[in-house]
Amino acid sequence: PGASANPTVVHDTITVKAGQVFDGKGQTFTAGSELGDGGQSESQKPLFKLEDGASLKNVTIGNNGADGIHLYGDAKIDNLHVTNVGEDAITVKPNGAGKKSHVEITNSTFQNASDKILQLNADTSLTVDNVKAKDFGTFVRTNGGQQGNWDLNLSHISAQNGKFSFVKSDSEGLNVNTQDISLDNVQNHYKVPASANLKVA
Numbered sequence: 764p765g766a767s768a769n770p771t772v773v774h775d776t777i778t779v780k781a782g783q784v785f786d787g788k789g790q791t792f793t794a795g796s797e798l799g800d801g802g803q804s805e806s807q808k809p810l811f812k813l814e815d816g817a818s819l820k821n822v823t824i825g826n827n828g829a830d831g832i833h834l835y836g837d838a839k840i841d842n843l844h845v846t847n848v849g850e851d852a853i854t855v856k857p858n859g860a861g862k863k864s865h866v867e868i869t870n871s872t873f874q875n876a877s878d879k880i881l882q883l884n885a886d887t888s889l890t891v892d893n894v895k896a897k898d899f900g901t902f903v904r905t906n907g908g909q910q911g912n913w914d915l916n917l918s919h920i921s922a923q924n925g926k927f928s929f930v931k932s933d934s935e936g937l938n939v940n941t942q943d944i945s946l947d948n949v950q951n952h953y954k955v956p957a958s959a960n961l962k963v964a
């Protein structure tokens with residue numbers, strides 16, 4: 764699904780409350796200038812903020828991706844299409860409880876990311892399954908210079924034209940498990956410390 768002709772302009776971040784499901788029903792959303800311009804400024808706001816245990820499905824994010832989607836805790840994201848990623852697409856934020864977030868991203872596509880698609884700024888067990896990425900910097904980045912508790916389970920992914928890396932982390936104890944990953948013209952497939960536990964199947 765491409766960006767529809769009449770996107771819903773998000774002027775104020777949409778919060779999905781704890782445990783609730785936001786079903787976009789295929790609608791396209793784009794950020795208003797209040798949230799940012801979709802460039803590389805770090806001060807932009809997300810279109811969606813998911814509280815712990817929230818889900819989001821059947822959403823397209825169109826021309827202005829601003830700071831994408833912020834996750835505070837466990838989250839499930841299904842059938843998301845980000846056609847023009849802004850500063851980044853999905854960020855796992857520190858949640859007040861300091862507990863590891865379980866995040867699933869399934870059946871989704873991401874395109875045109877100047878830099879990162881998935882940004883992990885807090886301990887996360889991440890599952891990504893059946894996803895396509897095209898024209899990006901880095902597909903998954905754990906927060907720069909940070910040690911953390913990160914498990915990345917990546918399966919059935921095809922990624923094309925990645926100018927920096929597929930997975931990049933500075934975390935010595937990183938765990939990565941992959942299955943059926945197809946990388947075409949992607950630099951530095953796994954730019955991770957030598958001590959990382961990398962299982963590529």
Ligand code: DGU
Nearest residue numbers: 805850851854882884906907
């Ligand atoms: O130390 O935390 O790029 O969430 C650097 C910052 C930086 C974040 C990240 C993000 O990693 O701002 O967009």
Ligand code: CA
Nearest residue numbers: 805850851882
């Ligand atoms: Ca950033």
Ligand code: CA
Nearest residue numbers: 830850851854
């Ligand atoms: Ca960001």
